[in-house]
Amino acid sequence: MKKPASAVPAKKRSFMEFMKRREGQRGLVIVLFMAIPLLLLAVFTYIPFLKMVQFSFFDMKYIGDRTFVGLQNYIDVFKRDDIFGALFVSVYYMGGAVVQLALALFFASLMVFKVKGDAFFKGAMFFPYLICGIAVGFIFKFFYARGFVLDSLLQLLGMEMEDIPMWLQDQRINNISLAATSVWRYTGQNMILFLGAMMSVDSDLYEAASLDGANKWHQFRYIILPSIKSIVVLNLILSISGSLSAFEPPYVITNGTMGTGTYFVIMNRLAHENQKVGLACAMAIVLLAIIILCTVAQKLFFKYVFDDGTADESKAAVRRRKMEEKAAKKAAKSGAMAQSSVSGKGGQK
Amino acid sequence: MKSQIKIGSIFFSIFKYVMLIGAAVMSLLPVAVCVFTAFKSTEEYNTTSVLDVPKEFHFENFAVAFKQANMLQGFINTAIVLVVVLTCSVLISAMLAYVLNRFRFRGSGLIQNLFMFASLIPGIATQVTVYQIMFSLGLINHLYGYIIVLMGTDIISIYIFLQFFENLPVSLDESAIMDGCTYFGVFFKILFPLLKPAIVTSVVLKGVNVYNEYYMSNLYLQSKELRTISTALYAFTGPYGNQYNYICAGVLMTIVPIFILFLIFQRQIYGGMAAGAVKG
Incomplete structure (x- = not known):
């Protein structure tokens, strides 16, 4: 209260005016501050989204006539071998995503105990995430090329050149090679996420547990795992949609040839090279539908199977706790509460 | 035992x-x-075998790559894009987060959900129609067009700021308003300076994303002199086929700035990862 506030002459009318001005200002701030982001969101996300729905029913190019074809584009998505095959290619990337999450979880649980030089290990594993996708593509094009890095390494280990498969040409394994580049790129990032969640657990808990004679597995199972459940679930969801939308590895390394075309590589080709805009839009909608389905299914799955199964509390206790949390959240809609309830979870046990 | x-x-x-x-x-x-x-x-x-360490260090690959791929132009363009996009998107996201966090009004929940849902839509999918919109707005093949698109897809920063605002006590705003500060003043004079850690985090994360962005740059900046660093790098696909010594030099040049950034901002990057992942 340094300045004499304008409301000090507390006449009733001037106070009302003051309130009015506040209200007006409030509205102005809301409108002004939200105008640009909402405009951008509309123009670059929701209008394109609606147009995508509309275009998916037409046979059209970017410029020129369009003809209404009903559901034909959607039928094509499932009938054309190149598109439907691309969905199968995503399965490799999903497998990669599972491997990547498992590795990340494994290394994060190693790092949570005292490690000398942890900054180096963390940095080494995380850095690939920061390299741009095109550079990653080139690095691995070089890595897998016949007679280059990987082949030389295997020869050093005593393998014969004839026994080494063509990493990028052999249709049985080239998708695995490509999915492996994603694993290389994202494992460290996942690990950092998990590690962050694990570190938020009170370190006294580990000490107490090891004094009580709990071995590392028990510490992992009863202290670490419960603390990172939600972030693991979240990452599983993200990596499923991520693997459906894999684009850069095949695009740079093989250009989608030899059966490595992922959904987006095919879609990109159809939209921008063949100008089959309608079909590409139908593909995008189908993909989005799959992603939403996966998100919902995973959430439900973990809600009923995983979440309550590993907790030491009985289901009723879980329900009660959740009710309390909900009530607390409603009472004070602030993030500080959410955080304290997270750390509180660890403390209850 | x-x-x-x-x-x-x-x-x-x-x-x-x-x-x-x-x-x-x-x-x-x-x-x-x-x-x-x-x-x-x-x-x-x-x-020599690719696994052999070079006997002496040659720098001519870098020179060739730098010139051939026109990387200087790429770096300049990327720098311009980075400065403008980061400045604008920090301001925009912070303002949006301020409004969403501090004011309850009709539709505020809906708006938050709209942003949430938008993060589900994979970026490349909508580009088919965004391209058409960009085309009709005349934004293709202009650096500012690319800059505008990049600002429009900025959900991570919004989350980072939203989370940060939740931990800033509302009493700060209230006492400032008691002192006769306007809402604008509250935001720009009181809260914005306090956002510094969140700003660093979001700048670093967004910066890495923008620096590495390829797809939209390729789509919306088609002429050669508008290439950003990632599209310049991609130009190696054609002419150099198997001359990996040049390609690797090009790759390294794009990695070095990120590497330096990583060494300096390690803590913020790790922190930002966690903040960006826990979406409310």
Whole structure:
């Protein structure tokens, strides 16, 4: 209260005016501050989204006539071998995503105990995430090329050149090679996420547990795992949609040839090279539908199977706790509460 | 009993370090080989195994790559894009987060959900129609067009700021308003300076994304002199086919700035990852 506030002459009318001005200002701030982001969101996300729905029913190019074809584009998505095959290619990337999450979880649980030089290990594993996708593509094009890095390494280990498969040409394994580049790129990032969640657990808990004679597995199972459940679930969801939308590895390394075309590589080709805009839009909608389905299914799955199964509390206790949390959240809609309830979870046990 | 635990923990230690060293080698090897190759002369590259360390360091690959791929122009364009996009998107996201966090009004929940749902839509999918919109707005093949698109897809920053605002006590705003401060003043004078850690985080994360962005840059900046660093790098696909000593030099040049940034901002980057992942 340094300045004499304008409301000090507390006449009733001037106070009302003051309130009015506040209200007006409030509205102005809301409108002004939200105008640009909402405009951008509309123009670059929701209008394109609606147009995508509309275009998916037409046979059209970017410029020129369009003809209404009903559901034909959607039928094509499932009938054309190149598109439907691309969905199968995503399965490799999903497998990669599972491997990547498992590795990340494994290394994060190693790092949570005292490690000398942890900054180096963390940095080494995380850095690939920061390299741009095109550079990653080139690095691995070089890595897998016949007679280059990987082949030389295997020869050093005593393998014969004839026994080494063509990493990028052999249709049985080239998708695995490509999915492996994603694993290389994202494992460290996942690990950092998990590690962050694990570190938020009170370190006294580990000490107490090891004094009580709990071995590392028990510490992992009863202290670490419960603390990172939600972030693991979240990452599983993200990596499923991520693997459906894999684009850069095949695009740079093989250009989608030899059966490595992922959904987006095919879609990109159809939209921008063949100008089959309608079909590409139908593909995008189908993909989005799959992603939403996966998100919902995973959430439900973990809600009923995983979440309550590993907790030491009985289901009723879980329900009660959740009710309390909900009530607390409603009472004070602030993030500080959410955080304290997270750390509180660890403390209850 | 006690000695048993001790032996166990020694084994665990050995296991731990073997695993970690293995992982570090796996992570660094592909890049390390690239470094070796980038420093080899063409002759040495053709005659030696890729795993050999170069006998002496040659820099001509970098010079050739730098000139051929027109990387200088790429760096300049990327720098312009970075400065404008980061400045604008920090301001925009912080303002939006301020409004969403501090005011309850009709539709505020809906707006928050709209942003949430938008993060589900994979970016490349909508580009088919965004391209058409960009075309009709005349934004294709202009640096500012690309800048505007990049600002429009900025959900991570919004989350980071939203989370940060939740931890800033509302009493700050209230006391400032008691002192006769306007809402604008509250935001710009009181809260914005306090956002500094969140700003650093979001700048670093967004910066990395923008620097590495390829797809939209390729789509919306088609003429050669508008290439950003990632599209400039992609130009190596054609002419250099198997001359990996040049390609590796190009790759390294794009990695070095990110690497330096990483060394400086390690803590913020790790922190930002966590903040960006826990979406409310």
